[in-house]
Amino acid sequence: MVAHPRPAARREPRQQRSVAMVERIVAAGEAVLAERGYDGASTNHIAARAGISPGSLYQYFPNKAAILDQVLDRYADRLEARVSRAFVAALARSMSPESVRGVLVAMLDAFDENPRLLSALVEQLPRSEGGRRARFAHRIDELMATALAAGQPELSDASVEAVAWILVRAVEHVTIRYALDRPGFDRNLVLDELTALVVSYLDRHVPP
Amino acid sequence: MVAHPRPAARREPRQQRSVAMVERIVAAGEAVLAERGYDGASTNHIAARAGISPGSLYQYFPNKAAILDQVLDRYADRLEARVSRAFVAALARSMSPESVRGVLVAMLDAFDENPRLLSALVEQLPRSEGGRRARFAHRIDELMATALAAGQPELSDASVEAVAWILVRAVEHVTIRYALDRPGFDRNLVLDELTALVVSYLDRHVPP
């Protein structure tokens, strides 16, 4: 059995350094991505921003896509962590309209923080290979499914997953588009309606 | 007897040729777009696929973007027409669950037809200038708002617009992701749940 596909032996002594460089590159990639968009994020710009030479990038990443994938993965992870946290905190108090609204507020806040990066993420994610795409928001799907299973015991397993998937997709997209497209509607109105959308849907599953 | 050195009939085939050429280019653009994605769709590839020389593209389109815009516009128009048709047909019979489900089926069917192109469209739309972005799905927004205003007279104008925007965003994204990501859930299950999502939300606005 091969424990490590990537032999650690040779890397170990330099790992500290490597990790630091990878961080620097990813940070530079993020900055450039936010500033210039995906297509404008050239390897030369990233290297310059990281204060290293273009050639050095290739000591740490096999190609340009790997760098930006990492940037987006990390950003996605951060988003997911924030939303998960809010989700878990809200779930503790049942799935009341207030809890749902709380999660939605957390999502809008998270998305509002770095619209440029968010934009790059949603533009790029569908282009990525399936694995990467699946990974993102998967944990939220699971959290949602867990919450649903707990709150709506009469739902079948298959239904739970589908309902969770639908809800996450719907809410995620509406909040992201609100953050990115900035339609003229009042934020509170959107939050209220989105809460209503979720709550009325969930209520439908519990017989009165 | 040859009355006219240039018989009027001659303009016809010329025009037909031009139209045919535009069609050929757009078709080639569509194929290349589906195969290689937006960035991979170079003018040379499109020309080769159309069986013409690169220079010929520029007899019919001012630049590369115009070609791909046309491809995507046409595809978006086709989608929109299908969905609008279903929407209008369903609305005639009020906003019953059956009507809603009918529209959702139409959407899934439409999106299932050419997932590669759909993928290119949803990737590219957010990058397009506001006008193009606004145009697409705007009509659906309006149809939705009209239907809402008719069915839920107690909603304020601002609410109607926001509710329509939210519903269209949510339903469109969920159906598109279902068509593109092909999650394992049964199609009918998804249709049922999505119908429930919409109907329960709409019901919430009418006092029982």
Added chain:
Amino acid sequence: MVAHPRPAARREPRQQRSVAMVERIVAAGEAVLAERGYDGASTNHIAARAGISPGSLYQYFPNKAAILDQVLDRYADRLEARVSRAFVAALARSMSPESVRGVLVAMLDAFDENPRLLSALVEQLPRSEGGRRARFAHRIDELMATALAAGQPELSDASVEAVAWILVRAVEHVTIRYALDRPGFDRNLVLDELTALVVSYLDRHVPP
């Protein structure tokens, strides 16, 4: 013995038409050249301006250069004719300062008429093959030489030619640059000084 290198037989019946077309093309070429400069004068522009198709140009000219050469040749001929006329008229009254000044005025007037075309001519002439280059202003050289030979009998033949060549070159260039560069100097001042340049030089050859 071959009387006509270009057999007239087949062309004759169409010659009227051909001549008219050549005229139209040359006129269009001149207009485009004046408007867009040498590099901007594309065959498509010329054809469009002439109201014919690009392909038709090649019925009358072997290539683009031939068209623009003809345009410039004709312009050069017109310039030359004007200057020659002034030259001949002035020479009749000896080579007095007044006569010299008269020729210079004629040159400035001629050059001022169409600076864009003049500009194209002086930019392009040096690029042309020797024959074309030599032809232009050659007649002026000869007129000058004749005038010199008449007025300065003590000059050797070789000297006459060289002196004429030098004088024509100098005067032509100074007047052309004055027309094209529009330096700040007063026109009359330039005319006076240029007259003085010529006259004092000519006087040097006649012992007082």
Added chain:
Amino acid sequence: MVAHPRPAARREPRQQRSVAMVERIVAAGEAVLAERGYDGASTNHIAARAGISPGSLYQYFPNKAAILDQVLDRYADRLEARVSRAFVAALARSMSPESVRGVLVAMLDAFDENPRLLSALVEQLPRSEGGRRARFAHRIDELMATALAAGQPELSDASVEAVAWILVRAVEHVTIRYALDRPGFDRNLVLDELTALVVSYLDRHVPP
């Protein structure tokens, strides 16, 4: 002992390499310009002639024009330096016929050295933007004006400038055309006559 991981000496060869590369490109540009003329001097040709890849040109120059401008600027500077030197040396000994002839010899010698490049220069100069055009020969204009002001105190300031401008234009053009067109006249004859042209003109301004 290695005091500096990057010994200062290393920058030296790097810089030398850059300078060497610029030189190589400019030299290639000069060769291609002389061989194929301005329009025929494509970046690909220049790169090939320099033995480098097309992309490398853009490490040293922002675009094609910058390369050819540099080629022509350098050549113009060399010409101007030679003529200026001769001019200054001759002026020290007053404006005698011998001095004038000396400057003319220097000009002819300078122009004779690289007629192809001279040709490209005189073709391109009038197309360049005013600044570049003005720069070239401007210093000669000024030297001439200074010499005139010193030698002909009775000339007004306006006259001095105009006279200098006329003289420089005339002499420059005649010598350049002699170098490029190679008319049959004996070089000494042309030098003598051109000297006479200048001297007799200058004499006219000093009352005997």
Added chain:
DNA sequence: AATGAATGAGTGTTCATTCAT
């Protein structure tokens, strides 16, 4: 003779990637 659509080699330029140092 006239058309004008089609051509295709050519342009200037970019940028992810390599490799000699």
Added chain:
DNA sequence: AATGAATGAACACTCATTCAT
């Protein structure tokens, strides 16, 4: 390990010329 100069295939686009009609 790090450099950064060099690469070269690829890009979008042009235009003098050809040729089927």
